[in-house]
Amino acid sequence: xxxxxxxxxxTSTETREDFVNFKINPSVVVYPRNEKEVVKVVRYAYENRxxxxxxxxxxxxxGAVSCEGCILLDMKHMSNILEINDVDWYVRTQxxxxxxxxxxxxxxxxxxxxxxxxxxxxxxxxxxxxNSSGGMRGVKYGTFRDWVLSLRVVLPTGEVVQVGEPFRKNxxxxxxxxxxxxxxxxxxxxxxIWFRIIPLPKEKMIPIVSFMPDLDSTAGVIQEMRxxxxxxxxxxxxxSEVIMALNTQLNAELRESKGGLLMLxxxxxxxxxIKEILGKWHxxxxxxxxxxxERLYSLRAQSAIALKAMAKEMYVEDIVVPVSRLMExxxxxxxxxxxxxxxxxxxxxxxxxxxxxxxxLKDKEIADELFHExxxxxxxxxxxxxxxxxxxxQKAKLMxxxxxxxxxxxxxxxxxxxxxxxxxxxxxxxxxYVELAYNIMKQERNE
Amino acid sequence: xxxxxxxxxxTSTETREDFVNFKINPSVVVYPRNEKEVVKVVRYAYENRxxxxxxxxxxxxxGAVSCEGCILLDMKHMSNILEINDVDWYVRTQxxxxxxxxxxxxxxxxxxxxxxxxxxxxxxxxxxxxNSSGGMRGVKYGTFRDWVLSLRVVLPTGEVVQVGEPFRKNxxxxxxxxxxxxxxxxxxxxxxIWFRIIPLPKEKMIPIVSFMPDLDSTAGVIQEMRxxxxxxxxxxxxxSEVIMALNTQLNAELRESKGGLLMLxxxxxxxxxIKEILGKWHxxxxxxxxxxxERLYSLRAQSAIALKAMAKEMYVEDIVVPVSRLMExxxxxxxxxxxxxxxxxxxxxxxxxxxxxxxxLKDKEIADELFHExxxxxxxxxxxxxxxxxxxxQKAKLMxxxxxxxxxxxxxxxxxxxxxxxxxxxxxxxxxYVELAYNIMKQERNE
Numbered sequence: 001x002x003x004x005x006x007x008x009x010x011t012s013t014e015t016r017e018d019f020v021n022f023k024i025n026p027s028v029v030v031y032p033r034n035e036k037e038v039v040k041v042v043r044y045a046y047e048n049r050x051x052x053x054x055x056x057x058x059x060x061x062x063g064a065v066s067c068e069g070c071i072l073l074d075m076k077h078m079s080n081i082l083e084i085n086d087v088d089w090y091v092r093t094q095x096x097x098x099x100x101x102x103x104x105x106x107x108x109x110x111x112x113x114x115x116x117x118x119x120x121x122x123x124x125x126x127x128x129x130x131n132s133s134g135g136m137r138g139v140k141y142g143t144f145r146d147w148v149l150s151l152r153v154v155l156p157t158g159e160v161v162q163v164g165e166p167f168r169k170n171x172x173x174x175x176x177x178x179x180x181x182x183x184x185x186x187x188x189x190x191x192x193i194w195f196r197i198i199p200l201p202k203e204k205m206i207p208i209v210s211f212m213p214d215l216d217s218t219a220g221v222i223q224e225m226r227x228x229x230x231x232x233x234x235x236x237x238x239x240s241e242v243i244m245a246l247n248t249q250l251n252a253e254l255r256e257s258k259g260g261l262l263m264l265x266x267x268x269x270x271x272x273x274i275k276e277i278l279g280k281w282h283x284x285x286x287x288x289x290x291x292x293x294e295r296l297y298s299l300r301a302q303s304a305i306a307l308k309a310m311a312k313e314m315y316v317e318d319i320v321v322p323v324s325r326l327m328e329x330x331x332x333x334x335x336x337x338x339x340x341x342x343x344x345x346x347x348x349x350x351x352x353x354x355x356x357x358x359x360x361l362k363d364k365e366i367a368d369e370l371f372h373e374x375x376x377x378x379x380x381x382x383x384x385x386x387x388x389x390x391x392x393x394q395k396a397k398l399m400x401x402x403x404x405x406x407x408x409x410x411x412x413x414x415x416x417x418x419x420x421x422x423x424x425x426x427x428x429x430x431x432x433y434v435e436l437a438y439n440i441m442k443q444e445r446n447e
Numbered sequence: 448x449x450x451x452x453x454x455x456x457x458t459s460t461e462t463r464e465d466f467v468n469f470k471i472n473p474s475v476v477v478y479p480r481n482e483k484e485v486v487k488v489v490r491y492a493y494e495n496r497x498x499x500x501x502x503x504x505x506x507x508x509x510g511a512v513s514c515e516g517c518i519l520l521d522m523k524h525m526s527n528i529l530e531i532n533d534v535d536w537y538v539r540t541q542x543x544x545x546x547x548x549x550x551x552x553x554x555x556x557x558x559x560x561x562x563x564x565x566x567x568x569x570x571x572x573x574x575x576x577x578n579s580s581g582g583m584r585g586v587k588y589g590t591f592r593d594w595v596l597s598l599r600v601v602l603p604t605g606e607v608v609q610v611g612e613p614f615r616k617n618x619x620x621x622x623x624x625x626x627x628x629x630x631x632x633x634x635x636x637x638x639x640i641w642f643r644i645i646p647l648p649k650e651k652m653i654p655i656v657s658f659m660p661d662l663d664s665t666a667g668v669i670q671e672m673r674x675x676x677x678x679x680x681x682x683x684x685x686x687s688e689v690i691m692a693l694n695t696q697l698n699a700e701l702r703e704s705k706g707g708l709l710m711l712x713x714x715x716x717x718x719x720x721i722k723e724i725l726g727k728w729h730x731x732x733x734x735x736x737x738x739x740x741e742r743l744y745s746l747r748a749q750s751a752i753a754l755k756a757m758a759k760e761m762y763v764e765d766i767v768v769p770v771s772r773l774m775e776x777x778x779x780x781x782x783x784x785x786x787x788x789x790x791x792x793x794x795x796x797x798x799x800x801x802x803x804x805x806x807x808l809k810d811k812e813i814a815d816e817l818f819h820e821x822x823x824x825x826x827x828x829x830x831x832x833x834x835x836x837x838x839x840x841q842k843a844k845l846m847x848x849x850x851x852x853x854x855x856x857x858x859x860x861x862x863x864x865x866x867x868x869x870x871x872x873x874x875x876x877x878x879x880y881v882e883l884a885y886n887i888m889k890q891e892r893n894e
Contacts, residue, residue, distance in 0.1 A: 085771065086673065086674055086676075087670055087673045087674055087769075087770055087771040088673075088769045088770055088771050089673065089770075110676050111676070131618075132618060132622075134616055138615075138616060142615060143615075143616060145622060146593070155857065159855070159857045160855065161854055161855040161857050161858050161861075162853060162854045162855065162858070163854060163858060165767075165829075165830070165831055165853060166769065166829070167767060167769050167770075167799070167800060167830070167831075168585075168589060168590075168799060169581060169585060169590060169767050169796075169799050169800070169801050169831070169834035169835060170767065170831040170833075170834065171578075171579060171629060171765075171831065171833040171834060171835060171836070171837050171838065172831050172832055172833060172838070172846045172849050172850055173838070173846060173850055173858070173859070173862050173880075173881055173884065174626055174629070174630060174862045174865060174866075174881055175579075175592060175625040175626055175628065175629055176858065176861065176862070177625075178622040178624075178625035178626070179621055179622055179625070179626060181622065182618060182621070182622055183621060198678065199676030199677075199678065200676070202714075202716055202717075223534050226533065226534045226535075226536060227533055227534055229533075229557050229558070229646030229647070230646075231645065231646065267649075269649055270649075318618075320612075320614060320616050320617065322534075322535045322613065322614050323534055323535050323536075323614075324532065324534040324535050349616075352614070352615060352616050353614060353616070354616050382612075382613070383612070383614070384612055384614075384616070384617040384618065384619050385619060386617075386618040386619060387616035387617065387618060388616060388618060389618070390618050391618065391619070391620070399619045399620060402619050403619055403620055406609060406612060407608055407609045407610060408606070408607065408608040408609065410602065410606045410608050411608050411609070411610060411620070411623065412620070414608075414623065414868065414869060415620050415621045415623070417868040418621060418865060418868065419621075421861065421864040421865065421868060422861060433620075434620055434621055437620065
């Protein structure tokens with residue numbers, strides 16, 4: 001790729017790994033400084049039919065940025081916040097900005113961008129949009145797809161477009177903003193983002209920790225809160241294995257708890273009812289001060305890192321089940337643990353039915369089989385194989401099965417048709433996600 | 448269309464008009480009783496290449512359901528609420544259900560579906576989804592596209608699919624739910640909807656009415672509220688002409704006000720600050736009791752009906768401008784009134800920059816010219832030609848101009864490509880919206 005260097009672009013030839021050890025072996029890494037340079041690279045890739053993969057901060061958990069011989073587009077230089085607008089309530093930013101940094105800047109002005117993936121202190125906002133990431137506040141505020149107003153995108157043909165408008169109410173045409181959000185770099189390269197922002201909440205929120213007898217009773221608590229019309233800001237669960245990992249790896253000094261712990265942040269007027277529900281399900285409840293809460297929130301965000309430190313490699317599951325079926329999901333996870341004679345430590349955004357059972361890898365073949373079976377629990381209970389981590393290469397087959405069963409093969413065909421429409425030469429992050437899911441299911445049908 | 452009758456389908460041959468007098472002259476009206484019957488009709492239309500137009504309650508304001516010689520699919524028999532789930536927080540419903548009826552049923556269980564278009568007492572939920580409608584609570588809760596979890600759709604080929612999943616967190620593939628929401632019946636026939644629902648708010652909300660010196664100062668109030676980080680539940684404006692129409696047509700007995708009135712519903716802790724802002728802009732403020740508020744809310748919903756009763760025909764504009772540019776928009780609207788020597792009574796969801804200047808028709812040619820110029824204000828101020836009423840035939844050219852200027856011609860090409868992908872024979876509500884906008888802009892380019 002001498003020619004990219006000759007165009008005046010900054011390049012290197014380093015290899016990388018993502019957070020779960022998928023390999024990235026590009027033929028060249030390019031570090032564009034602005035949109036024009038992105039266009040140059042994409043045109044070059046288009047003309048020469050070379051795969052191109054955008055890279056934010058490499059925190060993908062599904063192999064979404066893995067590649068062999070691609071042009072890797074590292075967006076780290078495009079990391080400016082361009083405008084914080086306190087009247088129109090948006091922030092306009094380049095994709096390489098770190099999410100925690102962005103939120104600090106917003107908070108200085110009394111605003112915030114709610115989604116907070118556990119990788120918030122590492123990830124780039126471009127990656128979070130490409131992945132439509134979620135986080136702990138998701139139960140109240142949704143995921144990134146609820147917060148993107150508009151995107152500038154360099155399409156796989158090198159053309160530059162803007163989808164959406166930088167305000168909320170817009171009916172001019174089919175909704176393409178939501179199509180590009182969560183497209184995992186398969187439809188183009190994001191070069192600018194307008195996020196909707198909102199004022200920091202004024203209500204006093206009460207942080208609670210409750211040590212639970214087991215995950216089953218935690219599911220019971222969540223279901224009863226729902227029936228009582230209570231929407232917490234945060235409802236997170238970690239089990240005893242995760243607590244142990246935090247204690248041994250990060251000196252967390254958390255109280256050991258056979259049944260794990262549930263952390264809640266709730267509105268003051270819901271507090272009495274919540275205490276009543278927790279009591280009924282034998283939770284041991286404490287109200288935290290702000291400092292204790294911040295510490296627990298930070299530990300929760302590092303849970304996966306602590307777990308991973310205990311194994312050489314780890315698969316992070318990300319299934320969603322309807323809240324009404326949480327107990328069945330828990331039962332079936334326990335059955336799998338018995339069947340495979342393994343422990344799957346569970347981290348969960350329990351408030352929205354989003355479970356992360358983690359598989360610490362010893363035997364890869366068995367792990368792959370188990371991974372698939374966990375995903376099938378979601379499919380069979382009417383849930384989803386991914387709530388917030390996305391599909392990449394790792395979950396393409398499971399996604400194919402889910403979409404075919406719940407939506408119909410035709411839905412996969414439409415998705416694949418859109419991919420072909422926007423990326424006619426198939427160069428943008430190829431061989432993954434929608435394209436891979438479609439190809440797997442098509443092949444199965446032909447067999 | 449004898450053959451449709453022979454299939455055992457209920458049919459008629461009546462003609463209709465929508466709310467703004469677009470003509471609907473179908474060759475046959477079919478009243479399907481279930482999804483299977485919808486499939487029968489669509490397959491027949493597909494095989495015989497006959498245009499097919501879904502009809503909810505006919506409250507379209509843009510000619511979105513107008514047709515000449517089509518099969519009109521009247522969904523009135525498919526009007527059952529199928530399930531209200533108080534754990535998973537969704538309602539599953541058929542498209543023909545009346546929105547007000549649905550919300551009454553939800554409220555009995557302590558829940559609601561926030562978007563409240565002014566036609567809420569008339570419209571069908573299927574139409575509201577097809578149109579991605581907004582409403583008075585939009586400033587806080589967004590529009591219908593923020594509340595649709597999943598849709599069953601009979602595609603233009605007669606195939607049945609489900610897009611999305613009946614819960615919020617789902618990353619299995621490109622987001623097609625948002626693509627079908629707001630597709631104005633051009634991508635298929637909606638046969639089942641899962642809406643996200645939430646508990647009725649527990650906070651005490653304070654209803655306020657403020658008589659304003661003019662629309663300009665009302666814009667000032669909204670901008671200052673934004674800067675102060677205040678998000679009202681409702682922020683609506685009607686001008687003096689609208690007040691007069693309500694008084695003469697509906698005996699509203701509202702106090703006449705040269706500058707119109709601003710109605711707000713706000714959280715208690717914001718009240719003092721809001722009073723201060725209103726005072727600064729010379730608003731004459733009263734706090735209402737619940738009964739007074741309900742009456743005003745209902746009158747506000749009927750404003751367009753009252754206005755329309757004063758003219759034979761009326762064009763309802765629906766422009767959005769960024770809140771930061773509201774004052775420029777107001778100035779330019781006044782200039783147009785002077786230029787054309789007409790009054791355009793303004794109804795506005797002022798809180799989100801969504802203005803409805805209404806053009807009472809005398810001379811159609813002049814009205815068309817004025818309509819276009821109002822739309823261009825939105826385009827030029829970086830806004831949108833439609834916030835919630837959609838495009839239909841009426842705003843297709845304006846939409847084309849907006850999308851081309853703000854997003855690029857390529858965006859229209861992608862939208863048109865999606866239409867062709869999903870509707871290869873071009874039979875679903877043809878000649879409107881995306882297709883029409885694309886064709887107009889393409890022709891202009893070729894000229």
